Amino acid sequence: MSRSNQMFKATVNVALSHVARMVPGADLGSEATLARDWQASRTTVRNVLTHLAGAGVILWEGRCKRLLRVPVASDYFPQTDVESTEDQAEQRFLEWMMRCELPPGSVLHESDLSRQLSLSVGVVRALLQRFQPMGLFEKNPNKHWVLHGFTRRFAAEMFAMRRLIETDAISAVLGAAQGSVVMQEMAHMERLHIALLARDDPAMAEFPALDSQFHRCICRAADNRFFDEFSQRISVIVHYHYQWNKRDEVARNRAALHEHLAVIRAVLEGRKEDARQAFAAHLDTARATLMASVSW
Amino acid sequence: MSRSNQMFKATVNVALSHVARMVPGADLGSEATLARDWQASRTTVRNVLTHLAGAGVILWEGRCKRLLRVPVASDYFPQTDVESTEDQAEQRFLEWMMRCELPPGSVLHESDLSRQLSLSVGVVRALLQRFQPMGLFEKNPNKHWVLHGFTRRFAAEMFAMRRLIETDAISAVLGAAQGSVVMQEMAHMERLHIALLARDDPAMAEFPALDSQFHRCICRAADNRFFDEFSQRISVIVHYHYQWNKRDEVARNRAALHEHLAVIRAVLEGRKEDARQAFAAHLDTARATLMASVSW
DNA sequence: AAAATGTATTTTATCCATAAAAGACCAAAT
DNA sequence: ATTTGGTCTTTTATGGATAAAATACATTTT
Known part of the structure; x- marks a missing residue:
């Protein structure tokens, strides 16, 4: 059989939410513009336009592309068809x-x-x-x-590597100048952390993403693709691991947020030794937490 | 088309060099034993036996498998057919x-x-x-x-990572007890290095393999799969890189061998600070050599 | 001339068919 | 009872066929 038309379906949905913001009768612009806006090739755009014309959402004749009616829910493809x-x-x-x-x-x-x-x-x-x-x-x-699986040994080795890399990266963070990109990112991270703590969401659904963002932000300061790659790998693994090990989740996550904040503030205020110590302490608890949750 | 029969051909060659050490008339043993010795499944072994019987090398009737004649060069499949x-x-x-x-x-x-x-x-x-x-x-x-290619930047980042990992690993090496596996390997490395230096082979054809072995041996001491993996990656990249950048090859390799030896001897004699310094010095020259040979 | 559209070609993604290799099962031989 | 060999089934490796998507080129419109 041939390849799936997931791209086509996804682009139809993109197109629909795009025209949903327009008034009937408005012109859609050129195919090339649409291809850029919808992030697809012109071939796909033309297929989508044909589909939308067939569904009566637009009128398409040569270079005239006009919105006929505002799209409704049933025009969209279901979310599952659209995911890559x-x-x-x-x-x-x-x-x-x-x-x-x-x-x-x-x-x-x-x-x-x-x-x-x-x-x-x-x-x-x-x-x-x-x-x-x-x-x-x-x-x-x-x-x-x-x-081989996600064993205690795997976790231990992964964490040894993480400590090595991130300890190096935090030095790069501390070497960054006031107002540099790194510092701006750290200031941004501070706001995000405060916001999440304030939300007091019992599920802490957004914690994993923020945690991963925090660590990646630190790794990025080292400006080394191997650091980044490793950091991403860890994020994926840890994320999926904790999805199936939710014991003490909320307490664990709140504690981690506070530890992150201690690091961020020390960095922003230029207290370098404090930052190093706070970060080392965070790595220690993160390691202990992870190891406690691995069964094999 | 279907998969290649590289396995079959390779096993034929293995079988031939196996029976070449036997005298005509000798029995080959059971199929299961042969499968173990030749590192193949019984299915493949039986196909090989059929082939050898057809070529008149052996006589095969039920459980009687007897060598008829010593194999000659033309019985073997050419090397290129056999490589994975x-x-x-x-x-x-x-x-x-x-x-x-x-x-x-x-x-x-x-x-x-x-x-x-x-x-x-x-x-x-x-x-x-x-x-x-x-x-x-x-x-x-x-x-x-x-x-993206093998750019100066790639080389620099790769080396930063290498320094981080191997500096950590050398500590593990220095922490190993006398007579431990690590120390035995180091003693073995010393012999190999001396042998290669003594050979005075102007081409130094075996240097890349030995270099890679030396670094992997150090990484292995840290007992961390991520270290090993990275070390292997580096070996592959560096190996192929130098294959097409042979400027100053011989001098470069001899110098590296001596630097390796300095590290190995300091390790074996328990001079820990010397070992650390010698290793750091080696990483410095290795980095400089690599960077000097990258064009983009 | 520049930009938009129409048309044709190239490249990628995906499943299928086929033979090699591995593995499972059972009967025969020691 | 254990090993060995014969037979059959399952799984993997590999190229090919096909449609989706991207891209290149030609043509038309402004």
């Missing part, structure tokens, strides 16, 4: 990884997984390959995969 | 990467590359994906790849 297949795949795959009860050392078959996750074998293979270098899986040539 | 396709692909790909004259930012098409390297599109994609996280390439969804 890659993202969906990664999500399903990592969720499976984190909830899976298999002991380390279990053998995995691509075909098996592909059935369980309803993903094509090719996609499963790409995911396994992607997470292989981290040591979550191993592969014997011509043979099956072996699950 | 993955290795060949990686080799061709990285060689292309390192010699390629394209400036950073060039667009790459999978189909183009697949033609240039005579590899299937799937293999090319897998390679691009594999080296993507290192930042050698980037991909826009639904679009082409962009070459």
Whole structure:
């Protein structure tokens, strides 16, 4: 079979929310402009226009593209059709990884997984390959995969690496000048942290994203792609891990926010030694929290 | 088309050099034993036995498997048929990467590359994906790849990471007890280094492998999969890079060997501060050498 | 001439068919 | 009872076919 038309459907939805802000009768502009605005190729734009004309949302004749009626909910494709297949795949795959009860050392078959996750074998293979270098899986040539999994050891090694990198990165942060991009980002992070603490949301749904943002922001100061890459990897892993280990979640997250804030404020006020110590302390509690939540 | 029978051919060659050490008339043993010895499945072993029987090398009837004649050169499959396709692909790909004259930012098409390297599109994609996280390439969804390439900046960032990791690892080395595995490996490295220096091979063909072995050996002491992984990545990149930048090769390599030896001896003799300093000095010269050889 | 559209070509994503290789099962032999 | 070999099933590797999406080129309109 051929590739999916997820791009087409997604662009239809983008187009609909775009024209929803216009009044009937207004002109949509040129195809090239639309392609830029909707982030798609002209080919896709033209397919979308054909679709919208067929649905009676617009009138399209040559260079005349006019809005006929404001779109309604039923014009849109459902959200599930629109999400990029890659993202969906990664999500399903990592969720499976984190909830899976298999002991380390279990053998995995691509075909098996592909059935369980309803993903094509090719996609499963790409995911396994992607997470292989981290040591979550191993592969014997011509043979099956072996699950190493998210073990205590994995967590410990990951954290050793994190400490190394982020301790180096925090020095870069402290070396940044007042008013530099890094400092602006830190000031922004302070506002976000205060806002989240004030919200007093019992679920703290936005904590994981903010946590990841905080650590990435620090790593970025080192201006090293390898730091960034590692930081991203950690975020993904930790995120999915905590999704299935919600014990003491709220208390844990509030404590982390306060620790972040202590670091941010010390940085902003130029108290370098305080910043270093606060950050080291944060890494310690983060490590302890993570290790306590790993079962194997 | 179907998959290649590289495994079969490779196993035939393994089998031939196995029976070459036996006298005609000797029994080969059970299929299961052969499968273990030849590192293949019983299915493949049986195919190989059929092939060898057809070539008149052995007599095979039920459980009687007897060597008829000592194999000759023409019984073997040529070396190129036997190398794993993955290795060949990686080799061709990285060689292309390192010699390629394209400036950073060039667009790459999978189909183009697949033609240039005579590899299937799937293999090319897998390679691009594999080296993507290192930042050698980037991909826009639904679009082409962009070459970032092995730039000065890439080299600098890679080396910053290397320094961070290996400085940490050398502490682990120095913490190892006398007679521990790490120390045994260091003693072994000393012998290898002395041997290579004594050989006085003007080409120093074996230097890259030994260099990589030295650094990996140090990384392994930290007992962290992320260190190992990074170390391996560096080895691959540096290896292919220097293959196409052979200026001052011999002098450069001899100097490096001596620097390695200084580190190894300080470690073996327990002079910890000396070891640290010698290692830091080696990283400095290695960095300078690498940076001097990058063009973009 | 510049910009927009119409048309054709190229490239990517995805599934399928096929043969190799691995693995499972059972009967026969020691 | 354990090992060995014969047979069958499952899984993996690999290229090809096909439609989506991107891109290049030609034509028309302003």
